[in-house]
Amino acid sequence: MNTTTDDRPTSASGAAVSAQEREALRDSVADLLRRRGSMAEVRAAATRPGRTDEPLWTTLCTEIGVAALPIPEQYDGAGASFAESAVVLEELGRSLSPVPAFSTALATAAILLSGDETVAADVLPKIAAGEKTATVCWAGSSGWDTPGVTADGGLLSGTAHYVIDGESVDLLVVLAGGSGHQATLHVLPADADGVRVEALPTVDPTRPLARIDFVDAPARALASADHLPTQLRTYAWALLACEQVGGAAAALDLSVDYAKVRKQFGRAIGSFQALKHRMADMYVLVESARSLAQAAIQAVATGAADADTLAASAHVYCSEAFSSVTGDAIQIHGGIGITWEHDIHLYFKRAQGSSQLFGQPHEALRSLTP
Structure with missing residues (x-):
């Protein structure tokens, strides 16, 4: 650094x-x-x-x-x-x-x-200035390895899947395939001719996703480097890991607070040794995930040579930590944890959804294998 x-x-x-x-x-x-x-x-x-x-x-x-x-x-x-x-x-x-x-x-x-x-x-x-919002259109029907949109003569065609905030943003930044294998980058207004946005139902109601169809949509092409998709995925994984740490920390806080007030057999459940150990393990997961996420984003921000390795590691570890912490949080909350009225289930759903973005953890793990 x-x-x-x-x-x-x-x-x-x-x-x-x-x-x-x-x-x-x-x-x-x-x-x-x-x-x-x-x-x-x-x-x-x-x-x-x-x-x-x-x-x-x-x-x-x-x-x-x-x-x-x-x-x-x-x-x-x-x-x-x-x-x-x-x-x-x-x-x-x-x-x-x-x-x-x-x-x-x-x-x-x-x-x-x-x-x-x-x-x-x-x-x-x-x-x-906050006058425009934007999102990246990238994934094809099979995921992020192959863009869902192709570019030909300045026109975009195809379908971008799993577009975050696609139904509300002003600008679309499109990673598109072409007649060759090199991906190209394009930008266009979300309300441009030939663009159709469809809001998707999601398990996580706090993360809007959309499917965006392009039919000969005119777009502005950007100059781009050969390794742009790899570089962009590195940024995505590092930023997402930091967001996941925040969610995991909140789930831990909710669990600790609940364990202090929920009583069983005349005692707060947080006084039981088994739950003390479980919450201690959750704390270790949150803090270790935070350390790795911060290392990844610092490497990205400073252009370090190991940024891609750290970002992939952060995606694997922080996804699993978030899922584990929220799973334990559901168990600590008991029956109330799976009700719509309680907030903890929203963190559990965010953990499941975020782990699938930009390539699943096992795919990132494969990229780390020599």
Whole structure:
């Protein structure tokens, strides 16, 4: 990891952010979510058209500038890094707030990775200001190894599956296949001619997914490197791991709080040795997952050579840790844990859904095998 003389981590763009500044950012986001991101609001947003909390997203962008964090200053951004975006995503994972933070961060990464300065200068200032949201259209029907959309003569055709926030964003950043094997990158408005968006039912109601059909849709092509899909997946896994840590930490907190007040045989169940041991194991999983997720996002933000290995490792470990912690949390809550009225089941569903994004953990594990 690159460092400055005062041991502050340095982003690939050269901006240094101290640990104190990063914690101040975390505190600001957490405070806003306590005031504006209650689970009642999360549930309400999941039933509205678009399945997103637009007022909360507007506040996050205008008061804290979350969309601008990884965008260089030359494009009117904050000039920080994706490590700061990861801090925001961890807090949003803790609250399950349905805002397009992850999707917009990943779309921003795709545009920056392309190296196309003309498109970046046109699109990124609008994203930084919170005026536009964006998402990446990538997966085919069989997953993320083969794009579901093809490009021919500047026109896009095909179907992108599992598009996060696809029904509510303004811009689509499309990773498309072509007549050759090299993937190409394109950007177009979500309401462009030839684009049809279909909202999908999901197990996790706090993560909107859509299927987007393209029929000869005109799109702007971006210059892009040969290894863009691999690089983009590295960013996706690292950012997602940080979000998963936030969700796992929240599930642990809910379990500890419940164990303090739920009584059986005249005692709080948290006093039973078996549950003490189980919650201690959950704590170890959360903290070890946090360490690996932070290592992965720091490697990504600084352009370290082992970023792809760390990101794949984080996807495997954090997915399994999140699933394990939320599974144990359901058991600790007993019968109430599987009722719609209690919030813990939402974290369990988020754990199951997030582990399938951008390639399942066993696929990432295969990429780590020599």
